[in-house]
Amino acid sequence: MTGPVLLARPRLHARLDRGESQLVVLSAPSGSGKTSLVRCWVAPRPAGSVVWVTLETDHVPRTTFWQAVLTNAGRLGVLPADEAAALVDDVERTADLPALVAGALTGTLTGTLTGASTGHDPLVLVVDAHERLRDDAGAVDADLLRLVRLCPGLRVVVTTRTTTGVASPGRTLRGEVELLTAADLAFTEDETHELLAAFGEPGAAGHAAELQAVTGGFALAIRAGMLSLARTGAEPGSPDWQSLVAEDLRVQLAAGAAYELVLATCLPPYFDTDLAIELTGTTDVKQTLAELEWNGFGRWIPFAPGRQVFQYVESLRTAMLADAARLPAATQARAARLAATWLYRNGNFETAFDVAVGARQYDVAGRVYAALVASNPETITTARFDRQLASVPSRALSQYPALALGRGLACHRDPATLGAAAEYFRIPASWVGPPAPGSTPGEVLMLHTAKVASLRALGRFGESGRAAQQALVHVDTIPDGEQHHVADLGATSLRHLAYSLFQDAQVEAARTAAMRAITLSSRPESLNHTAVYAVGLNAIDGRCGEARAAQAHVDPAAWRPGQTHSYVNALGRIGQAALLLDDFELTAAVAEYDDCAFVATSEFWPFLTWTLMHARLGLGQAATEAHRVEAALARTPGPPGTADSLGSAAVRAALAVLWLAAGNHTKAGPLLRLRTRYAGQVAPAVLLARLLAGEPDGALTSLPRLESRAGHTTRSRAAVLTLGAAAALRTDRPGTAAALLDRALALVGREGARVHLMYLPAADLARLRALAAEQGDAALRDHLAAPVPDCITGEILAAPLTPQERVVIAAFARHPTRAAVAAALHLSENTVKTHLQRIYRKLGVNSRDAVIDKAIALDLLAPR
Template sequence: MVMADGVVQRKRLFDLLAGPPAVRIVVAPSGFGKTTLVRSWADAAPRRALVWVAMGESITTRAEFWKLVGASAVRSDHLDAGTFAALSRAVDTLDDPIPAVARCLDDCGPILLVLDAYEHVRGVTEAIDADLLQLAAQVARLEIVVTTRATTRLGDDVEVIRGRVRVIDESDLRFTVHEVAELLELHAPQLMGAAERITVDTRGYPLGVRAVAHALRGRQRVPSVDSAAWKRLVTADLRSQIDDPALAEFILDTSVPPYVDRDLARRLTEADADVLLAELEWHGFGRWIPYARDQPVFQYVESVREVFRERLAAEDPRRYERVAAISALWLDRHAEHGAALALAIEARQYDLAARICISLSAAGPDIYTTDMYERHLRQVPLEVLPRHPELAFALAMAHSTKAATRGASDEYFRIAARHALDDVGALTPQEVLHRHVGREVSLRYLGQSRQAAAAAEAGLAHLDSMSPADREELGDSCSMALAILAYSLFSIGDVDRATALVERAVASASGTWVRNYVSAFAGGFHGINGRLPEASAAIAAIDRDRWPDHPDRVIGERRLPHVLGVIGQATLRLDAFDHAAALAEYDEADWLLDVAQSWPFITWTLMHARLAAGEAGTEARRVADALAGRPPGIGPNLGTAALVNTLAVLWLADGQAAKGQPILRHDTPCRGQLAPARLLYQLVADDPAHVVRGVAALLDEPGHTVRSRAAVETLAAAAALRADNEPTAVALLAQAAGRFHQYGVRLHLLYLPATDLAALRELAGTAGRPACVAYLADPVVSPIQSVDQTPVLLTPREVEVLRVWATSRTRAEVATELFVSSNTVKSQLTSAYRKLGVSTKDAAIQRAIELGLFIGPAARRRGDERS
């Protein structure tokens, strides 16, 4: 049997690895020599392209896995940088990237793809398993060899029986007596006769066998031990096997990173790295694995690395941190960002950790939905975060994307906001912009809308002050910053400026996924505002097949764009009166509904769809319950005001106006969003002429959108018509119809009681206004029904007293208004309460609304007198 580098070439296992089938999986616990076996076999096999993928960090997304494969192929010189860039875009955006991967690998000719330490794929194992089987079927000259400690569906009996996969497990990997004898011949030939006993004692455990072979060199007899003892020999007593102190010191320094190349080994130590690495390989303590073109890396046997790494950390923390810092820089330069972040934090190199976080976030905001930040950044002491607000921000964002941890994010957002602008004089202009953006987002997530808008203004001012060269260096990060900063301006009602900023972001974006991302912002802003042509254009610009994936999507489900894009699409459905389709936009978005900062806007669209479906009461209670739990995005902002407006409409549609009236006093800088519901309540509860007189003031409220103005104009037209003021009704209706024909906005027609909608349609026809006729022509669900005229249960004077009472705070105010005494008011209210079967003011008003008493003859006579 041929020996190489101190390793027995095990032909029995080589034959199993040779295939067919195209996929072979080597599965066994640590210490079974999986990587050493595959490395030896690959070196001895006929020459072909070899792509060795060493997974030293957890892989949390499908795209991350295939990018790692592509990067390994580039380092091995089997893929050029341009092809890798195209492949990265494909795996980021395509629902099925495997055809693109297959084309790249097929171009390499005969190729062996080794996936070492596949257990690190973790949560996406099932998806990658399916990808590998698909890839093997599509690429004829591809062989795939997987080493793993964890079970995987690749090894399912069904796949094995079908001949698609071969499984090599620990029963295959255990040394036979013959193989132990071959190993002893190499390391302890004087004990060749003890091969059978060693095999029995170690149960053929490969690392135990090798430890025995090394430990027994120079001995003439074999001690009696069991396999557990041999494992302890490999771990706790491993240092005693290394006679050379210089070699032990070298292992201590080079065991901190997951692997080292010759250059990194020289940086970490002052020893002759080439000689020592060769000796370590001969002893079987590690092996060279492919990494980059002409740049293999040395990877220790896991047990060896753990022993020396833990010893260095315990005995010499400062030396450990120095080694970890150098290793983190090396890994970061080689795009191993996850491993680099972990070592930077262990080395307490928080400036480097902050830069890594910025790079990761700029590469794709979906990084916040993985566990990478939370897993590593929770090791950072709390007192360190104020000096490194980027780390606080990254940790806050990671917590905020999960319902279970969202409550813990506020503390970190406060740190990020409070310290974002500390010591910015020492930062580059680009780093200062990242700080501004982090501060704006942190304040917005904390519900401080006005402060967030001020922070956005500061960030935009800084961006405008940057030189053209500095802005150019930002690349697509500039587009991202514009869109993100625009959100806070949109939130306080500065809608036109916010939409102008996102349009600027779209125009400046060069990368496809960034253009998709900022186009989703534009689609959402325009849809919420009520500019449907612009919303449609923005959403149409999104390449749905090239949208970054989200980690919780089940393979086969459609991809969802950024949540603002989903909201924009839902508004298009709502204005088309396709309410079921609006609901369906969120069918596969459960992963974001509970944590998205756009929750008020998401809920606003759902509320309208369910209002149209006749579920006003159920939806009102659901939203009221949710508001009690402090959902994300709630605060003094446009989204919350729009939600409160719709909630009041839902309560009215459910016959519970008493619950809707108090919430219309909601304090917001966007009172224009409350105007439609306020007018609707007045339309039902007050005389129509009084409503018409208040329209101008409602339209002057701050925070209006195209949508809210059209709603006010339409409802005001209904009020004017009730007041027999047809010219005003026609003028107001024409204004609303003009907005519809220019922008397509008409969702608010849901608010009109059926009788008012019918009256406006008749008015549009008789007035010869075809634009108004077209505006009202399509069938509309009317959840808020007008109550038919009923026999008056109260005397005209009791109705009048009750009507004034509805808008007064005390009986004295009613008495003054009606020129009667307080006792008279009290007597008439008592009588009215008794006839209506109620005992409270709110209940009396609600009952009067339900009976239509406030739009009866008494109220009309009063309106006539006033006009």
């Protein structure tokens, strides 16, 4: 589209052309003519030599800014479109954004970038409305400074309403940055005369000196004065043009069709003629838009190759939005729906969501939010839309489950609102369909995923597992031709479904879903996020080979800075810790969680805790770890993920093993009788307790029943078979023991899950190793030959302490001498001495420190 005839300002064009500084900053208030000047300056340049980026909304993140630069470079022919799209995906993964952009530009446009020496026009990057960066302005400024150093032929022109650090006094004095301020941009008397002569009414140029004087040369005020002269023929007055310009422009527009068009189209930040026609209900918009641009009320800006959109000057749009807010509610709602839908169709989901929520069009907002997540699944892990979601009333959330999920996640991230999260999760948890008419496969998949994730967040793991099965049925109904539309959303959904299936002990279905998610991941970052689920779920299940194979899909270079220690890599860390446990690298397993923020707060707490419990069991810290986990489970609210689930059962089973290792069978007892749908997880601890109680026959008899319990993983079943083999050897049944070991080895493989070997008392493990040697089974011999620490001593309290002895030992832990204990308990020293002698004998110790350590391990200091 051909733009308007703009007034050339040679003195300012000369400063832009001078090229002494690669970076030029135009810093002046809105209406100063910054953008018009730069548009006029770049207009003669050939296609493919200008990248124009206008920032449309406030608080633009650094990565979004650079993605916009690369996207527009593709749209405007500076870069090949496919190369630009690939680079956009790379932005969030690279730690050096200027190098990424510089490499693309210098590699593609060597001739253009070296224009100073070749005669070509240098490449120009225009950053319009830089002030919208807000918090990320400093980071982008540093990027721009480095970019121009990396690209010697590149010119960067920045327009901003505010000051910017990039144009610091030091840099401008050194000539690194050319700064044009409002004083530079102000029209001189000669320029005002030229403007009035070219574009004003006949005779208007005679008022140039007066108009320049009363407006201070402020561009938009001069334009308003020109229109006032044309309308009334009056002499210029002396109002405060700077403060009244927006109101003046609005009043001037009120006389005709231009006002009605601006009033109808001011809601979106920009629009095309098709949207203008929809919003106004008339096809006669092109001429009016041309007049608006001619009169300085707006401008056409690049949007895509061969396509531009219209954007009003901000002061005018602000004034007109106030008028639009007084329109009838139905009129406002219609405009918002059309604007949000148009932005949605054109891929600007974020602005569409802002418009829809701001206008309370929650049905549109629900669809746009689903599309937001579909286009960027990590949206649900950030706080980007928490403010908008918080403004959506509960009645609307109940109708649009995607919005309710977003609100619940926002509350869940903030400790102050954590308690309110359940209220919002219940909404998508209760969704049963059907989806809204016209919903895309991706939007329907988003609804299923919202239900699955919400049920899990509510601790309803069985229901979440069943909902995951229903979601998989929907995935299977998506036609092959539509699969590419849900690629990364499909990967995100499948990994969430996989985790719910795993927590419901549907282990094979979970592993299959995780591997299927890998095939749907279309970007390296998405592939990383998905592959770690396959790593974690396989390692927890005990399939170490499959876990290591999944690790091969993880690209270390594809992580964003800090992500390797974040929630998105939690299952990757857990999986690696489990693999280290199976190699008995216990200290390294604990170190996997160093500096990880998700340790205490993520829904993966049960599996993370399971790995730590086993590492500390092997490091000789069974009692201390048992107390720590017991205290965590006793808190209200409890840690995430501790409602009845496979992970929760695994933690409680491991806690029973810790108490057994510490010799406290009393504490272990209730855990061994745990009522859970996932009782297979507790089966190894039950067998261990029988072995320690000297009941190998009973252990062997109960083996079939324990093995058939629901809720087993490969790992727990292998542990049951191995403990059963130990019981068989205790009852002189080497053939049975060998058969059980063969079955265990077939499940996990030679280098598979074997941390459960720590459950075996040293004598039992030695007998199993001897059996493997006698059998000549090299694979079994290697499997059992791991450096297993001696964790299970088999010690049991010889006789229970009496209530009085428990009181004495508790006082002994608080007071340094027998005399102090006697005084505290109002007993004689001889009585205390007698009690202590009995306590020493029962605990098998002979010193004060030893008795206190043993009392802690056996939980004898807890009040009864």
